[in-house]
Amino acid sequence: SALSFQVLLKSDAPTGDVLLDETLRHIKATESPETVQTWIELLTGETWNPFKLQYQLRNVRERIAKALVEKGILTTEKQNFLLFDMTTHPVSNATEKQRLVKKLQESMLERWVNDPHRMDRRTLALLVLAHSSDVLENVLASLADDKYDVAMNRTKDLLDMDPEVEAAKAKGTEMIWAVLAAFNK
Numbered sequence: 001s002a003l004s005f006q007v008l009l010k011s012d013a014p015t016g017d018v019l020l021d022e023t024l025r026h027i028k029a030t031e032s033p034e035t036v037q038t039w040i041e042l043l044t045g046e047t048w049n050p051f052k053l054q055y056q057l058r059n060v061r062e063r064i065a066k067a068l069v070e071k072g073i074l075t076t077e078k079q080n081f082l083l084f085d086m087t088t089h090p091v092s093n094a095t096e097k098q099r100l101v102k103k104l105q106e107s108m109l110e111r112w113v114n115d116p117h118r119m120d121r122r123t124l125a126l127l128v129l130a131h132s133s134d135v136l137e138n139v140l141a142s143l144a145d146d147k148y149d150v151a152m153n154r155t156k157d158l159l160d161m162d163p164e165v166e167a168a169k170a171k172g173t174e175m176i177w178a179v180l181a182a183f184n185k
Contacts, residue, residue, distance in 0.1 A: 002167040002181040005174065006033035019063055026055045036178040037185070065089040073097075104130060104139050108151035116158055116166060117173065125176050131159050132183035 009027045023043060027034075034042070034055075042055050049056075057063075068074040068089065075092035078085050091097050107123045116124055130136040140151045163181035167174045 002163045002174070002178040003035065003037050003185065005036050005167070005178040007036060007039050007175075008033055017067070019057065019060070019067070022057060026057075030055065036175065037182045040179065040182050100126070101139050101142070104136075105143060105151065108140070108154050109143075109147055112154060116161065117169060117171070121173055121176065124173060125179075127155070127158065128176055128180045128183070131155070132180070 007027055009024065012024050012028050014021050015024070026042075027039070038052075040046075042049070042052060043057050043060065045056060045058075045060055065074060065076075069076055073091065073093045073096055074089040077088050077090060079088050080086075103123065104126060107119070107127065113119050127136070130139055136155060137152075140148055140155070143151060159180070163177040163184065167177035167181070170177055
């Protein structure tokens with residue numbers, strides 16, 4: 001099943017991204033391959049397994065936010081919430097955000113291929129992650145009502161597909177379907 005897919009390292013060539021490279025080192029260091037579900041839990045910090053502490057990424061959200069600040073996508077602000085100050089990371093590059101929103105909207109409308117196996121892999125991955133992060137509805141919210149309905153129906157049809165079946169048919173997108181299966185669990 002897609003949930004039991006084991007992650008095997010094809011290449012440990014550096015990506016240039018600190019978190020991705022650290023993840024590759026962890027995957028390379030495992031003695032026996034772990035499943036997609038296990039890696040999601042370890043890499044997001046959503047599990048605490050004393051036997052696998054060495055494979056967990058530390059402070060993932062903060063490090064992702066810091067990398068996006070360094071790239072000029074986010075900024076850092078202190079917000080006061082009555083009794084305490086909290087660091088927030090609002091979007092500072094609205095152009096980049098709008099580019100991604102437009103890309104996802106167009107993938108569900110003008111560039112709709114009606115077959116996930118013909119869809120651009122990065123776009124399919126972005127759709128799955130946007131859905132799993134509960135932001136996909138916000139991405140489509142700026143559309144006119146008729147286009148919003150079309151896009152939401154297509155999105156629902158796509159995300160309701162059986163990840164097990166699609167992963168079996170997939171050529172190069174098995175991991176994306178396994179991630180969807182893990183988030184749908």
